[in-house]
Amino acid sequence: MITEKLGRRIRLLRNNAGMSQEKFALSIDMDRSYYASVESGKRNISINNIEKIANGLNITLEELFKGL
Amino acid sequence: MITEKLGRRIRLLRNNAGMSQEKFALSIDMDRSYYASVESGKRNISINNIEKIANGLNITLEELFKGL
Numbered sequence: 001m002i003t004e005k006l007g008r009r010i011r012l013l014r015n016n017a018g019m020s021q022e023k024f025a026l027s028i029d030m031d032r033s034y035y036a037s038v039e040s041g042k043r044n045i046s047i048n049n050i051e052k053i054a055n056g057l058n059i060t061l062e063e064l065f066k067g068l
Numbered sequence: 069m070i071t072e073k074l075g076r077r078i079r080l081l082r083n084n085a086g087m088s089q090e091k092f093a094l095s096i097d098m099d100r101s102y103y104a105s106v107e108s109g110k111r112n113i114s115i116n117n118i119e120k121i122a123n124g125l126n127i128t129l130e131e132l133f134k135g136l
Contacts, residue, residue: 002119002129044114051070061070061136065129 004041005068006050011039013057013064028056072109073136074118079107081125081132096124 014024025035030052037043038053054064082092093103098120105111106121122132 002115006115044116046112046114047070047074047118048112050115061133062130065133068129 001041002068003044006045006065007039007041009064009066009068010053010057013059014039017057024056028052069109070136071112074113074133075107075109075111077132077134077136078121078125081127082107085125092124096120 014021017024019027021036021039022032025032028035030049034043038045038049050064051061054061057064082089085092087095089104089107090100093100096103098117102111106113106117118132119129122129125132
């Protein structure tokens with residue numbers, strides 16, 4: 001499922017950036033348990049929240065979806 | 069806003085594919101007025117529906133978000 005693929009991709013990029021889930025969620029002002037469920041592929045996340053995550057990772061949406 | 073940028077991108081790609089809004093929405097089994105509002109940038113569309121649109125356009129999500 002795409003929610004799972006996207007969650008794995010976000011987790012990889014966040015790990016590459018060297019941030020914990022908690023620190024990253026805080027940095028983008030997103031509820032920590034909601035964010036954790038996104039990484040786990042359990043949320044049908046909306047484009048506004050996807051953009052928020054891309055911004056927090058300092059990457060474009062194109063880069064975020066690379067390979068997906 | 070990202071919803072507007074994405075809507076414009078989807079409209080462009082759908083036009084390039086030579087399909088009307090109505091025909092395209094029908095082909096992906098999406099409500100036509102909902103789909104029209106996505107192209108107009110008025111919907112905080114979710115990843116599952118974004119994927120549905122990418123599939124209908126026969127492109128990857130990476131391609132859909134190119135330049136965004």
